[in-house]
Amino acid sequence: MQDPILRLESSHVDVVIKTRPFAEIIYWGPHLQYFSPHDAHTLSRPVANGRLDVDSPVTLMAELGHGLFGSPGIEGHRQGLDGSPVFTTTHVQQRQDTLTITAEDAHAGLRLTSELALDASGVVVIRHGLTNLKAQAWQVDRFAVTLPVAERAREVMAFHGRWIREFQPHRVKLEHDAFVIENRRGRTSHEHFPALIAGTSSFSEMHGDVWGVHLGWSGNHRLRAEAKTDGRRYLQAEALYLPGEMALEEGETLWTPRLYASYSAQGLNGMSQQFHRYLRDNIIRFPENKPRPVHLNTWEGIYFNHDPDYIMRMADEAAALGVERFIIDDGWFKGRNDDRRALGDWYLDEEKYPHGLTPVINHVKQLGMEFGIWLEPEMINPDSDLYRAHPDWVLALPGYTQATGRHQLVLNLNIPQVFNYLVERMSWLLGEHAIDYVKWDMNRELVQPGHRGKAAADAQTHRFYRLLDVLGERFPHIEFESCSSGGGRIDYDVLTRSHRFWASDNNDALERSTIQRGMSYFFPPEVMGAHIGHHKCHATFRQHSIEFRGLTALFGHMGLELDPLTVDKHEREGYRRYTALHKQWREVIHHGTQWRVEMPDASTQVLGMVSEDKKQGLFIVSQLAMADYTLMMPLRMPGLEAGAQYHISLLDHPNIRLTGEGGHTMRTLPAWMETPQTASGEWLMQAGVALPILDPETAILIGVERV
Numbered sequence: 001m002q003d004p005i006l007r008l009e010s011s012h013v014d015v016v017i018k019t020r021p022f023a024e025i026i027y028w029g030p031h032l033q034y035f036s037p038h039d040a041h042t043l044s045r046p047v048a049n050g051r052l053d054v055d056s057p058v059t060l061m062a063e064l065g066h067g068l069f070g071s072p073g074i075e076g077h078r079q080g081l082d083g084s085p086v087f088t089t090t091h092v093q094q095r096q097d098t099l100t101i102t103a104e105d106a107h108a109g110l111r112l113t114s115e116l117a118l119d120a121s122g123v124v125v126i127r128h129g130l131t132n133l134k135a136q137a138w139q140v141d142r143f144a145v146t147l148p149v150a151e152r153a154r155e156v157m158a159f160h161g162r163w164i165r166e167f168q169p170h171r172v173k174l175e176h177d178a179f180v181i182e183n184r185r186g187r188t189s190h191e192h193f194p195a196l197i198a199g200t201s202s203f204s205e206m207h208g209d210v211w212g213v214h215l216g217w218s219g220n221h222r223l224r225a226e227a228k229t230d231g232r233r234y235l236q237a238e239a240l241y242l243p244g245e246m247a248l249e250e251g252e253t254l255w256t257p258r259l260y261a262s263y264s265a266q267g268l269n270g271m272s273q274q275f276h277r278y279l280r281d282n283i284i285r286f287p288e289n290k291p292r293p294v295h296l297n298t299w300e301g302i303y304f305n306h307d308p309d310y311i312m313r314m315a316d317e318a319a320a321l322g323v324e325r326f327i328i329d330d331g332w333f334k335g336r337n338d339d340r341r342a343l344g345d346w347y348l349d350e351e352k353y354p355h356g357l358t359p360v361i362n363h364v365k366q367l368g369m370e371f372g373i374w375l376e377p378e379m380i381n382p383d384s385d386l387y388r389a390h391p392d393w394v395l396a397l398p399g400y401t402q403a404t405g406r407h408q409l410v411l412n413l414n415i416p417q418v419f420n421y422l423v424e425r426m427s428w429l430l431g432e433h434a435i436d437y438v439k440w441d442m443n444r445e446l447v448q449p450g451h452r453g454k455a456a457a458d459a460q461t462h463r464f465y466r467l468l469d470v471l472g473e474r475f476p477h478i479e480f481e482s483c484s485s486g487g488g489r490i491d492y493d494v495l496t497r498s499h500r501f502w503a504s505d506n507n508d509a510l511e512r513s514t515i516q517r518g519m520s521y522f523f524p525p526e527v528m529g530a531h532i533g534h535h536k537c538h539a540t541f542r543q544h545s546i547e548f549r550g551l552t553a554l555f556g557h558m559g560l561e562l563d564p565l566t567v568d569k570h571e572r573e574g575y576r577r578y579t580a581l582h583k584q585w586r587e588v589i590h591h592g593t594q595w596r597v598e599m600p601d602a603s604t605q606v607l608g609m610v611s612e613d614k615k616q617g618l619f620i621v622s623q624l625a626m627a628d629y630t631l632m633m634p635l636r637m638p639g640l641e642a643g644a645q646y647h648i649s650l651l652d653h654p655n656i657r658l659t660g661e662g663g664h665t666m667r668t669l670p671a672w673m674e675t676p677q678t679a680s681g682e683w684l685m686q687a688g689v690a691l692p693i694l695d696p697e698t699a700i701l702i703g704v705e706r707v
């Protein structure tokens, strides 16, 4: 018989699994150079007094029936019966980097299939399938992926947020009991990004062991980090089912969403770099392998005021500024003059566009740009022809009046006619117009989502995936952006079928600095939409210089979100300058290794991108508030080649002026800013470069190039 101890290994991360009689992950940590399955026996635990007389393993399915006492990975029943399954392994198959373990509980009539894969990036991907083997339905209340982490994980980092303030990290101690994230909003949500990072005490960007997980799922979810009373710890993640939502008929299989897990001994940067590499190698698929085109999106420029002549003038200006993709946002379809009506009526507004969309599209294309358009297929306004004709197409429970959100309701994609209507309308739009890009929006949460009287949030999410898949297959050349009032639907599963995220409706460069940093823990810059917004931010009314806004947008998939016809020359010159700078560096930004650099002063935020061959590095230093100290501390630049010499240059700065007695901050600049300077990679990594003294809400951009 096969050795029950198996290992998945990569160059820097290993997972060791005891497969029989019950499957149990016994190690997830650094790659083991001298591993022998025999070693695993050192971990066999004592049995403590005052509790069960046997050892209780944290098995792959974390069954309560083993005496786990914590949060189990499975809960459900068959009309009250078969409610405490315990699975025994029946079959194990290891193929290269993937392990499939089949287990059964013959009493409960359930089969469990667990898939564990370790990618070369170091990311582990796990999912479970549950099959009902008996005639009567098995009601699934919970079905989770549980992943033990080492006992030295003492802290947890998670993300909170809200509309216009996504991806805000916070930390809690993991010493006793559990920390839980629950999302019932029916989309990935701004509020509860489905991720948890456990780590050793005070783990940081560069230091500490960290175990980060992300649940790839765009619906309701629950994540949990738990310290058991015996000191063992685990992370758990699942799709959250509403009461009665999930039942398995005989022979049916339910799969958990995939859990993506990244362990690093080098702190958060190492964890993120592995996630980024995993996504680049496995998930991000652009229809065409080309540089990410710079966008102009019309939303904050003109909102619902669509006049084709004016839009074409905007396009002229956009092209002159270096924009490569022009996107018409909300407001192009029949009767859509404000956000109170017309969602669902996916016909062109012929009053606004009497000659159709084609002249505008042709104009955009003649200017050498791609053309994109906004859609929100899953939604319906009560004030729409579609609703008047089919009030029963709404995702709802009969007998209740559901609250609207942004004056809209959700279409029930589980109704075949609804699904087909959307496929037909979208196919008309995308098939009969030369469209290269779709901004796919989703602007409200699911409240009482129901289909045939039963909860249907999970099914709705699957139907959304299906709709996007059908359209993606039909129009494989089109790129899709996942937007949901900004960053409400950002996760790995939606990314398997889309190409970009709209990170936030907040274009305030100060807010964006933290939002984008939060997002960077799990996503690389090339899928993060980052736009230069209006001088006076529409979300916060804060005002920022074009330099701060331009540099902040530089580190994503860049674009403009404004009307370039209504601004002064200085602003416009700025758009041109940052677009050009982005293009000059986007190869590094979109393919390089990302480093979040910790500075002694928390008000200074630094992000670096270093090209894979380490020939070029780009560092943005953002001063978010008044600095704590008189001098800013030297910037140590990680990720360079120690033995190489680098030329350091200041690529952009916010009019740093030496104002002498004028009362400003600085009398002389750091020497390297005045006279050209080179230094070794080692020196730059260990000692660094002195920074100029920056004003609050400004940024500078420093480049290094190998001599």
Ligand code: GLA
Pocket (backbone or CB within 6 Å): 299, 329, 330, 339, 374, 441, 443, 483, 484, 485, 486, 502, 505
């Ligand atoms: C949402 C999006 C915005 C914009 C509007 C249009 O709020 O996040 O970017 O597209 O919808 O209504």
